[in-house]
Amino acid sequence: MRYARPRSIEDAVGLLAAEEGRASILAGGSDLLVRMKGGFIEPDLIVDIKAIEDLREIRETAEGFRIGAAVPCAIMRETPALKKAWPGVVEAANLIGSKQVQGRCTIAGNLCNASPAADSVPAMVAAGARAMIAGPSGTRTIAVEDLPAGPGRTSLGKGEIVTAILLDKRPPRSGDAYLRFIPRTEMDIAVVSSGVNLTLDEKGVVTSARVALGAAAPTVLLVKEAAGAIVGTRLEEAALQALAENCSAACRPIDDKRGTIAFRKKVAGVMARRAAMIAYDRARVK
Amino acid sequence: MMSGIAVSTTINGDEVEFLCQAEETLLEVLRDRLGMTGAKEGCGTGDCGACSVIVDDRLVCSCLVLGAEAEGRRIDTIEGMADGDKLHPLQQKFIEHAALQCGICTPGFLMAAKDLLAKNPDPTEEEIRFGLAGNLCRCTGYDKIVRAVQDAASVMKGA
Amino acid sequence: MGFDPSFSSRQFKSVGTRPLRPDGIDKVTGRARYGADFNMPGQLVGRVLRSPHAHARIKSIDTSKAEALKGVKAVITAADLPDMTAGDAALHSILENCMARTKAFYDGHAVAAVAAVDARTAREALKLIEVDYEVLPHVTDVDEAMKPDAPLLHENVFTEGVDPRPSKPSNVAKRSQYGHGDVQAGFREADIVIERSYKTEQTHQGYIEPHACVASVNADGTGDLWVCTQGHFVYRDQCARLLGMDISKLRVTSSEIGGGFGGKTHVWAEPVALALSRKAGRPVKLVMSREEVFRASGPTSATSIDVKIGARKDGTITAASATLRYTCGPWYGMWAELGAMTAFACYGLASVQTVGYEVLVNRPKTAAYRAPSAPMAAFAVESAVDELAGKLGMDPVEFRIRNAAREGTRSSYGPVYGPIGIGPTLEAVREHPHMQVPLGKNQGRGMACGFWFNFGGQTCTDINIGVDGTVTLAVGTIDVGGSRASLSLVVAEELGIPYSQVKAVVADTGTLGYNDMTDGSRGTFSSSMAAISAARNAIEIMRHRAAAMWDIPADDVVWEDGQARAKGENHGNLPALSLKEIAAAAPNTGGPIAGHSELVADGAGVSFATHICDVEVDPETGSTRVVRYTVVQDAGKAVHPTYVEGQYQGGAAQGIGWALNEEYIYGKDGRLQNPGFLDYRIPVCSDLPMIGTQILEIPNPNHPYGVRGVGETSIVPPLAAIANAVSNAAGVRMTHIPMSPPRILAALEAEQAG
């Protein structure tokens, strides 16, 4: 196995495209090294992208935030403006792994690992985040929900790298939140999770909403009916009940060592309800 | 052909150079190449924290870092925590409060507690518990570990 | 010289204080060396090839490609470990567990091993070993394995303890029975009878240090083994017998141990490392990965238990019975029998009957886990007792006090009790402030009792007094929780010198006499008894040395407060001689001064505890949070109270993990699905509250200072204490451990629908 640490995106793309064997990208490494240790993959080339300055920055522009693919989640928590604008995305990023993992893992890595139970992805999908991709045939930008193609598989072509996650500026009185269910209080993979992002009018009525579910299907689910259930309401009990029922109905979970189908269906609704209420409170404050 | 990667880095303030394979982790380099067996392998997958070290002021699991990534970094391990023969307040309080029994998790806990107090000198019990949740201990039930960190925090604040 | 172990009350100077442990600084600076921290020149890396099947016949193993790989120095299979167990069934099961002989009995069972120049070569070599398996049907569930049509693990196992002897082989290795009186009559007398079935899933000790050793065998049949173990003398004897070595030629050094809890009480891969070293002619370092520890070391039993208890309206239990089915893994062990003996041990019962079944399954070989078998039996019994108290409208503590065993009670496992501590722990709980703390929304309080036998065993210690008067204590029991400090306190007390002048070390098998395994909570109990005996022998020698220095008869010399004093009217003017002075004169008065002790510490006395637990259950998700926890346990005499508290808290925390989240999850294919700390969820720091402890000190009449074992009992009550708390918090009676959120949520929904 060989290790390379390119200093530019072009070099990184070049290395990946030229490699006949299996190449893997290393940012935080908290997924890659675990899969290597378990013998699931044995890459021939590892491309460490942490020396590429452009990927290590969080930039706020008029259009919104650009989070470099090599920015550790711990840095996201230490960026007040980002935390203020997108508390849901940041709290989701900060739930990935332990504090030791937080110092290295990235939301781009979390996205590209394509685990149905990835913590940051439901919040990013709810936020309408987009992924910037560089590759041999130039750059392109897609919605984050289009990147995972199934458990452990992505829609990235050969030689393509996610270079940044984009969070567009959004109207005032907006708020987002992310909740997950885990049996312990830390260190677990989400049994089921939900990200909610919504905007209110001045009277506190929801004008737009996105509701996403994690660990409830092969990839993160964007549940339009659930969002529909709360648009036009102030999250009265009936609206919350409809939100929960829609989420439970939409998810197609599996029985596995972490949870049962019945449990995930029920608790998906509970997580979505609770996340919606937190997002609503955050939107009213602004 | 030589497939080893030459790495030069700083460990506990000392310049160190080593050769390692691409797939070798920093933990394997510390223990098997540099003879620094203070960091322990409890799981090899980032789930137990027994291998915790501090890289450029960031607490990390050294089993989830490649040796090659250490190039040009500043690494602090348990072997460098004391100041000569003067124990760090956390080391002293861990002994005084019996915050360890078998002690296999203690190096990792001390690194995590040191990092915690560096960023939050006056943590609440809950902040200590969540700050140390990445380190597993099977002997103590954590009670005396939390008390030792609280005591060390007050001593260090006072100092 | 006869050593009298009986208790005599005294004012303690050192025992009962809280000094700092001698191994503390090494452990907080990273200098302490555990199993994997030791290296030898020219050592090879050992790796084990393990069966991917739950049950398979091994038709052939082709190691030729592996042996041909550059850098591979030895490849072994069972052929390299010929059967030298000479009919000792227990040792044969250990041998067969170290390396499969004809069949692989569980997912992870070792089938071959390699020693190579580095880890990468060893990994490659394992892939080149070709094993021809004939996959067989498997069974992992305890109840399924007992059915007549269940896949059979052994053709030659006929249920023992059944009369007449069965004619057909089965997976039930043994039936055991305990109890007295007439339970059927007792149930007829009862106004209320509770009958419930309970299940507990398999759990692991969860020690953070994986098994690790460095083995070095020479051509002349001598060998060295550096290993993390709970008993290096037992490891030496087992390894020597399995490899056909002379016991005296194999020296085993116990490294610092990174936790054991019963899981490091017999050899797992050590004989494999020794065999590899012998074949390669070089030292071999063999370290298990975490995945291997879960798949192939010794978790405790999975169980299925039926309990029936009857009581009169006045709260008196008239009869109690239990049937206990425990998995043993592929080989027989006394697991259900221990459950049958401990199930009702807290209570005085007119009629009681317990029946245990040892059930063989395709799971790793069951090993002891802290008070082995008792926590599961206590979960079933204490849950039923709690439910019965509720139906009788009685307070659960009062109901237990009324039925608790006391001196003169016939125990459920046979003998009549002497003075015991169950009553005092229950009274202490009744008065405990924890019981008055108000509970919040969705919160509930539960309590439960726990019993455990404690054990002694063969113990040997040496005391050597340096010429400067400082003392070295060499012990053969291993030190996990600070016993070197506790034992130094005992020697300081008996010799009458400060703790700071005693240094305790754990000696290797070459420098100290045989010591039994450190299990059964015997560490401090046994080694303190032997240390007192050794100290008294040293005092006897120093009395004679003082007599020689004064040139007076030894009978006129007494030992008080660390000094020799001449008594009698004509010696009155002689100034006392301190230990330091006597030691300094040792070269002239007969040579080095030492005190030895070789004894069997017996009469450990049983141990009791009562726990209180408050939980909060989220009704929408079934998630349980432990809000408050208190342990009340009798220690006889707490030699070092801080370390006794540590045992109480550690046992409770393991019990909490077991009660709420920990379980072995097997797929339909018989493979372990969660062999790692991500999905085998032990409690993390943020899961637990502070754990309150109250130490009762009811002296053990069979120990000079009244000391009892404390290490195991604390894991017995938590499963039931939490189950009872969950029942009071959420109104559902959970009968399946762990009470994971999916199980609690399903119970809540069944309750609402029902």
Next chain:
Amino acid sequence: MVAVTLWGQLRTAAGGDEKLEVEAKDIRELFRKLAERYPGFEPFIARGIAVSIDGVIYRDTWSKELPQGSEIFLLPRLSGG
């Protein structure tokens, strides 16, 4: 003379007897006399029998005396964790 009670499995090896009278001053003599009276005891003695004397369990010490009038109860030899 001491009264000795046998645990379940040992009773079958003693042809169903549960309580026996045995003339024995210590555990060694007790085992010798029992083996003479019941050959079926041999494997149990080999695998290990623990002796409870007034509720306190002795697992190994053959020289332990059996005080007159105390309750002697035989149990399988147990081990802990």
